Amino acid sequence: MRDTIRQAISFGLVGVLNTAIGFGTIVLAQTVFGLPPVVSNILGYAAGLTNSFFMNRAITFRGASRDLAAAIRFLVAFAIAYGANLAVLLGLLSVAPEAALAWQAVAMIVYTGVFFVLSKFYVFRVAP
Template sequence: MITISSEIIRYLITGIFNTLVGYGTFFVFYRFVNLSPELSNAIGYGIGLISAFILNRLFVFKRTIFSFGAFLRFVLSFIISFILNLAILYYFHRSLHVIPEIAQIAAMIAYTIIFYLLNKYFVWKHK
């Protein structure tokens, strides 16, 4: 029997919230403001960064005390995950000619997995 830890469930709940904010922002800026998919993506992820840090710190990994070191590790982990996201979006859209709205979904899946692993083993492992 496969069991999913409560931490992963909390991370997924947080991720759903941040995904709605990030993808909604991406969609609005791409469709209605006519920005490039890449720039729209960057704006979407940028808006969710602070809320993601707070939710991951308090709700997912249950750290009540603010740590500047953890914040820096979080931002570095975000940058690494975002670069992976952007590379996948670019490759799917520009090379495989997948529409940006679908390419971004594949990119978000990769981002979610790598960002969780970095958070668990790099950002929040320090107490």
């Protein structure tokens, strides 16, 4: 349990950096370049993805597999978490499109929870 708490805190701290990168990209794409919310969201998550993999592998889930299979599992987990993010975003946009930036934040929270669980138990699992 203690290890899970440490991992959750570390995942959260790494996530702060990824969130700054991702949300900053989303805001820039949406407000400066006038891109639609979904395109902005895709760009934001693409910007933080590589950083997330390497920092979480090195810091959060030390001792986890460092092979190509871990990178592939990371991409699968990302796709699932991002799918949850996008479903939430699209659902909320259909209700109140004028609150697009707020909905981006809500969708990011869903993404983070799903991605942590998948990272711990699927991507960076330590072999017995």
